[in-house]
Every structure is written in structure tokens, then in C-alpha cells.
Amino acid sequence: MGYTKEEKAMIWLDSFPLDYAKKAALLRAAKDPYLLAERAEALLPHEEGAAGKVFEKMLSSLDSADYMKGLLASYEKKEIVCVTCFSEHYPEALRNIPDPPLVLYCRGNVRLLSERKFAIVGSRKTDADILARTEEISRGLSRCFAIVTGIAEGGDTAAVRGALESGKIISVLAYGLDHVYPAVNRDLLKKIAKNGLLVSEYIPSRKSEPYLFPARNRIIAGLSEGVLVVSGGEKSGTRITARLAYEYGRDVFAFPYGIGSRTGAGCNRLIKEYAKLTEELVDITSAFGINLTEKEEIELTENEKKALSAIGETPTHISAIAEKAGLSVSSVQVCLTMLEMKKAVVSCGGNRYAAIRRP
Amino acid sequence: MLSKVTSFALTGLDGVPVEAETDINNGIPSYELVGLPDAAVKESRERVRSALKNSGRKFPLQKITVNLAPADVRKEGSVFDLAIAVGILKATEQLAADCTGIVFLGELALDGALRSVTGILPLLISAKAAGFRKFILPAGNASEASYIEGIEVYAAKSLREVVDHLSGLAPLAPVPVGKYVSGGGACKFDLAYVKGQATAKRALEVAVSGGHNILLIGPPGTGKTMLARCIPAIMPDMTFEEALEVTKIHSVAGILGSGGIVDQRPFRTPHHTATTVSMCGGGTRALKPGEISLAHHGVLFLDELPEYHRSTLEALRQPLEDGVITVTRSGGAVTFPANFMLCASMNPCPCGNYGSADKVCTCTPAAIRKYRSRLSGPLLDRIDIQVEVDSVKYDDLASDCLEEKSEVVKKRVERAREIQRERFTDTRTNADMGERELKAFCALSKECENILRMSFESLKLSARARSRIIKVARTIADMEGAEQIRPEHILEAVSYRRYDNMG
Secondary structure, eight states, rough: OOOOOOHHHHHHHHHHOHHHHHHHHHHHHHHHTHOOOOOTTHHHHOSSSHHHHHHHHHHHHHOHHHHHHHHHHHHHHHTTTEEEETTSSSSSHHHTTSSSSSSEEEOOOOOOGSSEEEEEOSSOOOOOOHHHHHHHHHHHHHHTTTTEOOOOOOOOHHHHHHHHHOOOEEEEEETTTOOOSSSSHHHHHHHHHSSEEEEEEEEETTOOOOHHHHHHHHHHHHHSEOOOEEOOOOOOOOOOHHHHHHHTOOOOEEOOOOTOOOTHHHHHHHHHHHOOOOOHHHHHGGGGGGOOOOOOOOOOHHHHHHHHHHOOSSEEEHHHHHHTOOHHHHHHHHHHHHHHHHTTTOOOSTTEEESSSSO | OEEEEEEEEEEETTEEEEEEEEEEEEOOOEEEESSSHHHHHTTTOOOOOOOOHHOOOOOSSSSEEEEEEEESOOOOOSTTTHHHHHHHHHTTTTTOSSOOEEEOEEETTTTEEOOOOSSHHHHHHHHHOOOOOOOOEGGHHHHHHTTTTTTTTEEEEHHHHHHHHHHHHOOOOOOOOOOOOOGGGOOOOOOGGGGGOOHHHHHHHHHHHHHHHEEOOOTTSSSSSHHHHHHHHSSSOOOHHHHHHHHHHHHHOOOOOOSSOOOOOOOEEEOTTTOOHHHEEOOOOOEEHHHHTTTTTTTEEESSSGGGGGHHHTTHHHHHHHHHEEETTTEEEEEOOOOOOEEOOOOOOOOSSSTOOSOOOOOOOHHHHHHHTOOOHHHTOOOOOEEEEOOHHHHHHHHHOOOOHHHHHHHHHHHHHHHHHHHHSSSSGGOOOHHHHHHOOOOOHHHHHHHHHHHHHHHTTTTTTTHHHHHHHHHHHHHHHSSSHHHHHHHHHTTTGGGGGGO
């Protein structure tokens, strides 16, 4: 992978542990990034303390050509492509946010960055039926957008699963690409790297820290034309993503929840403030003027139809379904398993089922 | 003078003939007991001495040597007391009767009374096989011994009675042969008292019909334990052979009730602090059967499965597969039968409220996963049916509508078992099927294959679940009397893999 002079300068600059503000200040002072190296002596102030030491390291790294060569070689070995804010692939939308990441470390299909992008985010505590709906919407949306999300369990993972099939999935991480978090999604991370795209603002060795997640959220919001919030309580991190998206002028969508719902209070608040109430795919696509001819019909038997229509608005208990459908519990069980396989219902635990598709 | 009297020693579940040889010599009065006796056997000296004295006989003031042959088998317990006492009586010529071919079993009290001992049934069975036909044993063991046909059993209350019987002064009547009547219906828990829970009840019925192991998953206080306790009542009655096997084990463990024979399927509920040894069997002296053997032909109920020690649970894997357990210690190895139905229960998550309709689960996905990972995959693999038990509403509890009685369910279970008996021509159940039987009896139509494949893809089941699902589907088909496995059977079986695709 060949990098231009500017790109190399950015990669060099970003490889040092300076905070974002310092790096941005250096860039501004250098006017042009490739001048950074030339004018390094003049630009890097003599400072005491940690920052001073970093500056010294930066200067010494300029003396040998090996530093840059080694850095690029190690990235190539890890199959990491660096997209800097001076790169051609760097998404325009992201450039326009107040604090655009200097370098995006990418693994996977980098071309996804140039496609239309839409973010789906959810909290870790998301109800089973919402997860199924999220997966469904993500699958549908991935036909016209690359889906941008995180990698946390719950809502994010559901969005990933939905879009993974089409390969149009961008997962933005809050840590370097060397790491795996959460461990349970190790397999999923591999699949995303293979079919979709993993993106991180941080050098590969950077470990995850709690405060990196809000910073990561600005990338999710910045990359996307719109954000769908599928779940989140009053204090959920998804509200940060939504607020940032709103500030960046993106469209914000949210699933509605019932009064007093703990897992969805944040969504309801978003709807009160600025988000668009979203129940199905068309609520989103219409906002972008996209016309998706969707919903392939699913074939249902007579009993399955009965069982499906017996499921209420909220997760319904199997015995209630059986009673309403006029079937025995064991035959309803059979129908529900089949419907689950056809992705029309989802089991919410405790023998309760929710319909995610109506005939 | 020398005398020889026969008794029997217990090793595991088998009896070994033991010859009590007594020799009386002149010399300084002493009592020497040889032949690898343990402490309880050694202490027989004091019991025998007092018992003889208090029965109006003399304990010789001579040099007494008692040898329990074969001398290389370890002797345990108090079962040899009677044989030693009779041997001394014969050696001192206080008793002239011929005792060859008679097996003496029993512990002596100081006043000469006979106390019952453990393990009578397995001893009699082994002795009968070894060709012995006459037995004298404590009256307390009479009912237990009465179930074996083709032998003469004399039950005596005291040493005096034994002596009078042998000398012909007051012969005892042989114990009449007992008639086995299954007491399966006497279970005090009935499915009729469990309100609602239709899915769980149905799953229980399937599990019992096919001999499948079952895992009940549900919030606290939803009646998981209650459901489990109903299992013995819907299991088929034990046959005499099964009852005899169970009684043997319980007799060795010394937990036999006064009834003499175990006529109800055992229901064992070891607490989750149980050690591996107590679960599988073992012990420092005699190798005793563990909980899994005590649950032979019955139910082993493990409440709060994830709370058990990991090593204890892993130890269950092999017996679950083989139906027997071989306990090996430096002193030797003993094989106990352990063909039980495992019924386990657990909460769906640490706080217990996952999937609850009215309570909120406060667990993070990671916490739930950690809780569930306490159960290993291989163990879960051996549990064919996993079913959710949900919280019961007050209205359901208070309702008067009558639920199905255990008896009715039991009739259906028996019918399904009958089909399996014809299929396997022995007592095996669908759950015991191996690869060969699966091929022979569980041919799947194209449609079924498709559904199975679909379910694996969409419900993310583990590949290991495949044969489990087919076995359960076979049972469901049997319950309907269907020759072929149909798609709905497969689907229902798939729905019993809740744990695999939860969360």
C-alpha cells in the first residue's frame, strides 16, 4: 500500500502518544502536514514532563528512516490500512465534524467508507424482541446503506448480525485493532474484518478505556447520514451518539417504548426532543427518499397464521397464545418454533413470544 | 476342637463366602481373631462374649482362635457376629447340630438378641448363586430377605432362638416368600396440584416417556422443584427385577426402610454442597454407593445446577452415558449400577428474573453468560430436554380449574414405553439409543431433514444437539403412536433446546 507524503506524515504523527488537541495544534502550526517533519525542530517546543519526552522521541525518530519503515511494515503485517484525513478515502462527512479523527486504522473492506452510511446503535441491555427487530432493520437498511455501529453486546451486535450477510457493515471500535473486546464477540470481529470493515481511531496497541467510548461515538455519528437508536436507558451511551449526530445535523431515529420501560426510556426522551419515531424500515428509508421494494412474503400454514395473530403487542405467554388461537399448547409450540425459524416471532424468555412480522 | 461355620462378606454389591473357623486350645485364656478384620469385626469379641453369657451359654476360658477365611479378603461390619458365636458353641461342643450348608448372618447385642445388618439382599443373592440354600438371619432383615425365591430363610430374634432351632428344640418356620407389589401410585406429589406450566408438564412427559434427562430453567419460586417431585409419580411402576436391583443398592447403603423392598422409584435430591465422592460413591473403608447409584432406576434431582461443584458435575458425565459407575480405590474397584434420569433446575440468570413478565432482570449479558458457563458443554449435551418454567400468576394459582392427574399422564407414558420395549426388546429407552439404533429407527424424511437443517441455521444450535433432537423427536412420535418421525415432532424437539439459543 503506497501512502502519499501527507499520509505518511499523519501516520507518523499519530503513532506518538499525544492527545488529540496537541496533535491538532501541531498540524495547525505546520500549515502543511508534510512540513511537520522538516520543521519539527522549530515546531516541537521544549517541554518538561511526559509531553517533552514524547517530543524528544519524535525528534529522534526523524533521524533514522527505519522508524517509519518499521511502522508501515507492522501495519501491513497486521493487515491494517491507514486512512488519514488527507486520504482520498476519508469520508467527507467525517471531515466536517469539529474534531475529525486524524487517522482511521481500518481492517477489511475500506471501500465501504465511500458508500452511503447509516448508524444503528443500541445498549447492551436490549430486550430479545428488539434485538430481532434490530437485526431485521439492519438487514433491510444494508441494501442501501453501509451500517455503522459499535461491537458491544446487545443492540450493536444485533445490527452487526443483520448487515454481516451483505458485508456492508462498519464497526467502529474504541480501542486499537490488536485487541478483542468483548471477548465473546471474538468470532464476530473476525467475520467483520473478513466481510465488512473494522475502524478505530487509535493505534493498534491502544487498550480500551471507558472514556474512549464517547469519543468513539462521535465517529459513529460523524460517519453516518443518520442514526437509529434501538434501545437505551436514561443514562445510556447511545444518547451521546444521538446528541452528537443531532449536533452534526444528521437525522436521528429511535424505536418507541412503553411508559416506564427501563431499557427504552432514553429512546422515548430522544423522540420527545428531536428523534423521529421509527417502527419499521420504511420510516427511515422515506426520510432519505429511498424506495425499497421490500418484504419478501413468508409462507405460513393455517395454524402458524393463527398463532402469529394471537400474539399481542407485547411479548405474549405461550398459554395465552394457545388459548386465543384455539390450539393445544404443544401444537402452538410447534408453530412458534417454525415461526421463529422463519424469523416472524422471537422468544423473549419465560415462554413468552413477540411478533416481529405480521402476515 | 475345630469348627467351621459359613457367613458372607460384602464387597461392593456382591457377597463373598466367608468361613468362620474356630479352634479352642488349652492355654492362657485369650481370643485371637485373624483374617483381615476391621475394627467392627474385631470388636465382635465383646459382643459375642456377653451374648453367649446372657443366652445361658459359656464363653470358654481357653485360648480361642477365630479365622475368617479367605484370609486375604478384608472383612467389614458386624455381620459375622452370629457365625463366630455359633462357631464357638460348636467348638466347645455346647452345640452338636450339623451346620454345614447354612449361612449365618447377623449382629449380636450384648443380651443375645440379633440385630439387623445392612446388605442382606445382595448377600442372599450372591449366596444363592454360589449354591447356598439355608440362611439364618436377624428377624429385622426378614422382610428384605423374603423376596428371594428358592431358598430357606429362618429369621431369629436372638442367639437362644438360633441355638434352639439348630438343636431341634424349637425349630423356626421358614420366612414365607414375599409378594412384590409395586407401590408407585403412593407418591404424594401429583401433577394435578401444579397449576399452569403446560409447556413444562408436556416436556416432563416427553422426558419420562423416553428416559431423557431434563433441565428446568426458570425464576425462583416458579415450581421447578414441585414439578421435579412429580416425576416418580408419572414414571412406570418398577418391575420386580428393577426393585430388587434398587433394594440391593439401598441395602448396602443401609438406608432401606422397614418395608424390606424398595417399591417406589427412588427420588434423590443431594444438596449442592455434595462432594464428588458422595455423589459417585466411595469411602475410606467399605466402598459405598453414591447418590447416583441410590437414584438407580429413579430420579436424581439437582436443584440449582450451577451451584454444584464443577468437578462433581463433570463426574456425572460418564455414568450418564454408561449407566454404571466403577469406583476405584487402592483397596479395589467396585462397579455400582447408576442408570438414573437426571432432572436439574436452574435460574435463567444470576438475579433470576430473566424472561420474567413482571420483574426486571438487572443482569448484564456478560453476567448471564458467566452464570451459564458454569455448566460445561459436554454435560449440557447429555441433557436432551431443556425447558423454561415461567412465573405463575396469582390468578392461575387461585383458579379452581382442574389439571390433569399424574395417573392419566402415567398411562400415556407407559404406552410410549411399551412401544420402546418392543423396539429394543429390552428395557432400554429412546434416550439410550446409539448411532446404530438412530440409523435403524429414526430415519428422517426429506422434509424433516430440511427442517432440521433450517433450525440449526436460524436458531444457532450446536451441531452436537442433532442426535439429541432426533432422539427426542422419536419419543414424541412414540407418544403419538406414529411410526415415522414427522416434521412437527422435530419442531417440538427443537423447541426443547432452549438453553442452547437463549440470550
